[in-house]
Amino acid sequence: xxxxxxxxxxxxxxxxxxxxxxxxxxxxxxxxxxxxxxxxxxxxxxxxxxxxxxxxxxxxxxxxxxxxxxxxxxxxxxxxxxxxxxxxxxxxxxxxxxxxxxxxxxxxxxxxxxxxxxxxxxxxxxxxxxxxxxxxxxxxxxxxxxxxxxxxxxxxxxxxxxxxxxxxxx
Numbered sequence: 001x002x003x004x005x006x007x008x009x010x011x012x013x014x015x016x017x018x019x020x021x022x023x024x025x026x027x028x029x030x031x032x033x034x035x036x037x038x039x040x041x042x043x044x045x046x047x048x049x050x051x052x053x054x055x056x057x058x059x060x061x062x063x064x065x066x067x068x069x070x071x072x073x074x075x076x077x078x079x080x081x082x083x084x085x086x087x088x089x090x091x092x093x094x095x096x097x098x099x100x101x102x103x104x105x106x107x108x109x110x111x112x113x114x115x116x117x118x119x120x121x122x123x124x125x126x127x128x129x130x131x132x133x134x135x136x137x138x139x140x141x142x143x144x145x146x147x148x149x150x151x152x153x154x155x156x157x158x159x160x161x162x163x164x165x166x167x168x169x170x
Contacts, residue, residue: 023107026061034165059167065094066113084129088115092132109145114138
């Protein structure tokens with residue numbers, strides 16, 4: 001009888017620990033940075049810059065908005081000075097953020113937002129680009145949000161772009 005009770009208890013104990021809990025949707029806001037040092041991306045845009053870049057973001061989960069600034073560094077003369085920066089929404093009001101459950105990875109979420117990126121034909125180089133109001137084209141990005149540290153930080157994995165970063169609660 002003891003063996004039977006121990007066996008039943010063991011089976012239920014393993015199944016309780018093996019299940020990934022369904023987390024509530026993210027709330028509040030987070031901010032973070034995504035470094036853009038992918039050589040393939042840098043090679044496709046040699047007319048813009050020869051340094052590195054990063055994307056700073058703020059995701060407001062409650063209002064379903066995303067804000068961000070792309071900052072490029074020029075390394076032509078090896079001093080890594082700021083080259084150009086602009087908002088990912090060219091009117092500065094934020095862009096719509098969509099969050100849904102990730103079907104492939106339990107306890108994670110899929111996000112999407114539309115960014116405004118330089119239009120290659122209209123912006124030959126980015127010198128003097130203003131923070132907003134530029135001739136840019138709209139592009140949608142999709143990313144996975146993987147909560148860590150009890151939901152205080154999210155790891156960001158690009159799904160249709162080869163970048164990764166993080167976003168921590170504010």
